[in-house]
Amino acid sequence: MPPAGPRSGDAIFASIERVNAELFTLTYGAIVRQLLTDLEEVEEVNKQLDQMGYNIGIRLIDEFLAKSNVSRCVDFKETAEVIAKVGFKMFLGVTASVTNWDADGTCCSIVLEDNPLVDFVELPDTCQGLYYCNILSGVIRGALEMVSMKTEVTWLRDMLRGDDAYELQVKLLKQVPEEYPYKDDE
């Protein structure tokens, strides 16, 4: 019997164990506040959030692949669609959309209408320059690296800074196919 095909984001979101949204938002807020207290520099906190996201992403990818049953995407366009429709839906419960493709198909924007990380959050004047949701950019970067894609993920629009939506720019730098890892020494 051949294995089952890929599942939709809604189906997976409905079937996996979920955590209370407020608990999630408040826990994330506590992490960011603690980082601000420990590191003091807003740039350092941005970097640290990205690193934490990266560490999450390298593990998240296996869970994503196991639960969603997607096979390897044919091109980067499909990858972006899968991240927006299945990935975000499965883990955060929100649907994202993909826009702004460039001519080669290596750079696109993922737009989130709503973002559970930022409920109840307002940035004070001392923290202008903070990318509050920077963990998400690290997660995407880490996860894509484990499927052989080196990417650069940055925030274009951030509602906490006054824009009207959350927009992440995902740029594919290169595909790194796996090589035979052992040296021919025997």
Place this chain on the structure above:
Amino acid sequence: MQFFGGSEISPSPPAPTATGNNAHMMYVFNRDGVCLFYREWNRPLHTLNPPQDHKLMFGLLFSLKSLTAKMDPTSAEKGNRGVPQLPGQGCSFHSFRTNTYKLSFLESPSGIKIILVTHPRTGDLRNSLKYIYNLYVEYVVKNPLYAPGTPIRCELFNTTLDQYVRSIA
């Protein structure tokens, strides 16, 4: 099968096909060729020491994947000779059988390769391997004490795996 926290592993485990312990051994490799996990239940013949054995197994699979992709008669595109493929791209082989054993293989797009060697009359184990991949995610990937890329030393993973494998082969 219920786990800590009550989440259901999906797909739900395939129905057991036979009783008894007919699985011989299992390997898990990551994309860099590191043998994350090796377990043997029934392997009377050892020809190589473990590091060589792991290298041989990984090399075999790497070559087999490459060979099966190149020999694909249905593939429309020419493909690039000599360019290594991304994991999961092109056609992927899933098992081979000899007169004494059957080797079943699953590779995820993230490069995690799961190999299970069983007796030759075993049926298609693709769903079982998927289930084992789910076990890997639940017990190893989600374990904060496990560092990715290092050999797996999780007792809970070992026990659940033993229990599951006993039910399939």
